[in-house]
Amino acid sequence: MNKKIFETLEYQKVKDKLKPYLTSDNGKQELANLEPMVNQDQIQRALTETLDGADAYRLKGGIPIARLANISPQMKRLEIGATLSGLELSQVTKMLRTTQDVLNFFKKLxxxxxxxxTxxxxxxxxxxxxxxxKRLMKSIEGDGHITNEASDKLFGIRNRISSTESEIRAKMDGYTRGKDAKYLSDSIITMRDGRYVIPVMAQYRSHFGGVVHDQSASGQTMYIEPQAVMELNNRLRQNQVEEKTEEERILTELSESLIPYREDLLNNAKILGHLDFINAKARxxxxxxxxxxxISEQNQVHFRQARHPLVDPKKIVPNDIDLGEDYKALIITGPNTGGKTITLKTFGLLQLMAQSGLFxxxxxxxxMGIFTEIFADIGDEQSIEQNLSTFSSHMDNIVKILDQIDERSLVLFDELGGGTDPKEGAALAIAILDRVGSSGSYVMATTHYPELKAYGYNRPETMNASMEFDTESLEPTYKLLVGIPGSSNAFDIATRLGIEPGVIMQARSLIDQDSQDLSAMIADLSARQKEAADRAAKLKVEVAEAESLHKDLANEYQKLRNSKDQYLEKAKLEAxxxxxxxxxxxxxxxKRLRKMEMQGGAAIKENQLIDSKSELNALHQAPNLKKNRVLQRAKAKQALKPNDDVMVTSYGQRGSLLRQTDKKHWEVQMGIIKMKVPTDEIEKLAPEKEQPQKNHTTIRRSSSSVKPTLDLRGKRYEEAMTEVDRYVDSALLAGYPMVTIVHGKGTGALRKGITEYLQRNRQVKHFEYAAPNAGGNGATVVQFK
Structure with a gap:
């Protein structure tokens, strides 16, 4: 694609907006090479990658790419056998660390x-x-420094260096802090030529012996290496040389280890740069x-609410811009400062961005469509050097455009035919548009010429448009009106600005009737179009509200149905x-009854057991049954009435119903005891048949089901007293001679209530507080008669 279009539409400024989001040199290079593509598959892949990057940014804040240098120069040096520096190796190390971070990131996703x-x-x-x-990260730090762990030998050398430096400093401290400090110009230790020295006043230079390495500018201070530390400095210097040699050996070894992986490293760097670029596009x-x-395969462009990416969103008015379906040429007319040029640039720049894989x-x-070339003739291109006027410059540009266009080209003309005689300019503009149309190219043009206002009505695949102008406020609205040619509104503006009515009337009389009719027609069309647009916008809002309401109602209805089914299923499962x-x-x-019978108790007929078991089994239903008739019949059979034989499940005792005390309780005779029992603890039994006279054995509930201790701590008074009443009856039926009731100390109200109850109960022989080590007055021991 021609490079001039990038400058005209400010494509580079868009690319510059992506730079702050890039962290790698390879990503920056990929941005520098970015240009619009013309292959549909390539464009689609680039857009899809941007979509993936947007998802990663939305979900996880983006792909974790560190700041990476370009390692291509390092890899080229390895190719010729060079040794990389610590900093160069650290850059490779950082790239490998980032590679692992990215792999872990996507593994987690x-x-x-x-x-x-993608x-x-x-x-x-x-x-x-x-x-x-692992080897690189162990040996090289981020700033290129070689670590002590790089080799055992290096570790030993650096330990010796540290030890020697400590010895030197200890001796030097004796000079700076001891009696010799008076001979020094300053009590400090410094270095010259890699050796430790002290600043000695010139007149005492011989006091310490040793070697003079430097002197001050005034000559009053000599930097002397004392004789006493010369051997230590020599040893330090030797160790430093050994350290340097070992570091060079390590760097050579590490560099050689990378040579077999040069291509893999370069490929990793390229992929990370590409991921970095995807990150930038998404952000x-x-x-x-x-x-x-x-992407439209028919090359039909429909930009909805398009905005220029370089203009402040608060100041831009979005517009719908279409081209390629109903028309391939759009002619925008109207006054200056109405937004024609920015609309032209917006359309062209968005198409360039989309073809570059950008959102x-x-x-x-x-x-979007796909154009192999986009041409533009926008702005004043007057050239003093070439002695060309504005008109000549535009014509020179248009000639070059007409020589290159084809059916896959997009052409943008701003003020087509301007800069010359209006009549000739209008005729030339019409001829140029016809030439573009004959080549099959797509074109969008702006113009002032009234002759072009009717152009869209007379040419196939051509549409007029204008930028809306508010005649009340005398300001443009920057809204694109497709299908309506623009009007200059000069007379209206002049009238509102205070020009005398007579002047306006004379001006109107000077233009021909056709122009007046055309202006009237445009004004009428504009009014009708605005009315239709306002009505459409209102209807759109109402339809959206209706659809939203309908959707909400449908959702609530479905939730209700789902809830109903769920509650039914839950109830059946609970049943x-x-x-x-x-x-x-x-x-x-x-099992208990059979065990008693085997031990010599009263005979229990098997058919009674089977009948009871069958009745219970008949109550069971499949969860998906809509009507449980078995359960209903079983429930009817379970209806209670006086004199029915029943099982009191809470005590495990058989009894006979006497009377119903209320809706939820019955009075039941169990042996010699009459009790008030909740209905849900009563199960109806089949009546016992008369048995031959035998030795009867009283069947008692196994004591294992009644504990010898009742714990009432934490319960309310009414609940506790009811439980005490039941427990005493159960303990009597179980045959316990003695039980313990734990009521706690608390306020004493529960203890007092239990004491009064035990005093009233005729089956209680004696009761007293428990022993001190068994609860004291927090528990009561009860003996039965």
Whole structure:
């Protein structure tokens, strides 16, 4: 694509907006090489990568790419056998560390089942190289410094250096702090030529012996290495040389270890740079609130609510811009400062961005085309050097454009035919537009010429448009009106500004009737179009509200149906659970009865056991049954009435119903005891058949089901007293001679209530507080008669 269009539409400024988001040299290089593409598959892949990057940025804040230098020069040096410096190796190390971070990042995303369209495939091409990474990270720090762990020998050398330096400083401290300090010009230790020295006043230079390495500018201070530390300095210097030699050996060894992996390292750096570039595209898209356009195979462009990316969003008025479906030429007319040129530039720049794989500032469901070339003739290009006027300069540019256009070209003309005689300029503009149309190119042009206002009505695939102007406020609205040619509104503006009515009338009389009719027609069309647009906008809002309401109602209705089904299923499951619990209790009772019979108790007929078991089994239903008739019949059979034989489940005792005391309780005769029992603890039994006279054995509830101790701590008074009443009856039936009731000390109200109850109960023989080591007055021991 021609380079001039990039300058005309300020494409480079858009690229500059991405730079702050890049952290790698390879990413910056990829941005520098970015240009619009013309291959649909390449464009789609680039847009899809941007979409993946936007998802990663939205979900995780972006792909973790560190600041990476370009390692290509290092790899070229390795190719010729050179040794890399510590800093160069640290740059390779950082790239490998980032590689591992990126691999871990995407591995975690895969574990979280986050889907991407292209990124996983791209990341799979990275090579972790764990052994090389581990060796480098162990040996090289971020600033290129070689660590002590790089080799055992280096570690030993540096220890010797540290020890020697400590000895030197200890001796030197004796000079700076001892009796010899008076011979020094300053009590400090410094270095000259890599050796430790002290600043001695010139007149005492011979006091310390040794070697003079330097002197001050005035000559009053000599920097002397005392004789006493010369041997230590020599040893230090020797160790430093050994350190340097060992460091060079380590760097050579590390560099040689990278040679077999040169291609892998370069490939990793390239992929990381590409991921960095994807990150930048995603972050810039978020900044300008851009979206992904779909690609039209028919080359039909539909930009919805398009905005110029370089203009402050608070100042720009978004517009719908279409080209290619109903018309391939759009002629925008109207006065200056109405927004014609910015609309032209917006359309062209957004198309360049989209073809570069960038998201563009448009609404959802926008559509882009693909143009092999985009040409533009915009602005004043007067050239003094070439002695060309504005008109000549435009014509020179247009000639070059007409020589290159074809059916896949987009041409943008600003003020076509301007800069010359209006009549001739208008005729030339019409001829140029016809020439562009004959080549099949797409064109968008702006003009002042009234002759072009009717152009769209007379040419196929051509549409008029204008920028809306508010005649009340005398200001442009910057709204694009498609289908309506523009009007200068000169007379209206002049009238509102105070020009005398007579002058306005004379001016109107000077223009021909056709022009007046055309202006009237445009004004009428503008008014009708605005009315229709306002009505459409109102209807759109109402339809959206209606659709939203309908959607909410549908959702609530579905939730209601779902809730109903869920509650029914839950109720049935709870009913089944209750039946299952009852079956378990029944099985316990039956086993106990059989055990008693085997031990010589009263005979219990098997058919009674089977009948009871069948009744309980009949209560069970499948959760998906809509009407449980079995449960209803079983419930009817369980209806209670006086004199029915029943099982009191809470005591495990058989009894006979006397009377119903209220809706939830019955009075039950169990042996010699009459009790008030809740209805839900009563199960109806089949009546016992008369048995032959035998030795009867009283069946008592196993004492294992009644504990010898009742703990009432933490319970309310009424609840506790009811439980005491039941517990005493159960203990009597179980045959306990003695029980313990733990009531705690508290306020004493519960203890007093239990004492009064035990005093009234005729079955209680004696009661007293427990022993001090068994609860004292927090528990009461009860003996039965």
């Amino acid at each position: 895969q574990e979280e089942k986050i889907e991407f369209r 990124l996983y495939t791209t990341v799979d091409k990275l090579q972790a190289l764990p052994e090389i990474s 810039y898209a978020a900044e300008i609130k851009a979206t992904e356009p779909t 563009i500032p448009v609404s959802e469901n926008s559509q 089944n659970k209750l039946v299952e619990d009852t079956e378990e209790k029944t099985d316990v009772i039956i």
